[in-house]
Amino acid sequence: MVRITKISFYIACIIGSIVAVWHFFVPYSSEWFSYIPDAPTEIIQSINYINFCFSFLLAGISLLLIIVQKKLFDGSKELRIFYAFFTLVWLSRIIIQLIWPWPSSLQLWLVVAFSMEFIFALIPMIYLLKNTGKQ
Template identity: 75%
Template sequence: MKKIVMVFFNAACMISSLVGILHFFAPYSFKWYSYIPDAPIEIYHSINYINFCFSFLLAGVSLLFLIVQNKLFDGSRELKIFYAFFSLIWFSRIIIQLIWPWPSDLQLWLVVAFSMEFIFTLIPMIYFLINIETKKPLKR
């Protein structure tokens, strides 16, 4: 079971890091600025800053999870909590997509893609919840 969960974990982290890396190029690939041609330069810079931080964090956190996965699967409580937050981020992305639908034909594909990524993160999360070890306090 652990090997299957590790496959889902690695797939989730690799997909997330790929999304983060590809997102660095999204403003230019999809010509985001063409939708706001008369916006002040501060708006363009704000979009760049937000996108850079999002891309860097998503790629970085995903790659860090790949690096520390042995400690995570060995039972690090702190890493499990952090991974739960990582899973929550993908779940919230689905909710946001449903509340504020993307105004194009991409809506269905975005919901499917985010749902698949959430499932990839959820399976290891369930494994971590099932395998919670309770630590007894030390007696002095």
């Protein structure tokens, strides 16, 4: 079980990193701003700032979790809380996707993708919760 848990952990963190790096470029590759050609500069910059902060934070959290994974699996309470937040982020992404569906054929793909990422993140979380205090 420990092997599956750690593999799932690495997959979740690597996917988080990939999504983060991809998001640095997606506004330009998907031409986000072509949908709002008359938007004031403040709106464009706000979208840029939010996207940059999201990408930077997700990349940082994912990479930091990989760096501290030994201490996390050794039982650090603070790192379990940090990892629980990472898992909660992906759960919230699924909930948002269901409440405010994506207005295109990508909706199903997005729900499936975010659900798979959440499952990869959840497996280690369950392991960490079950093994709290056993170290």
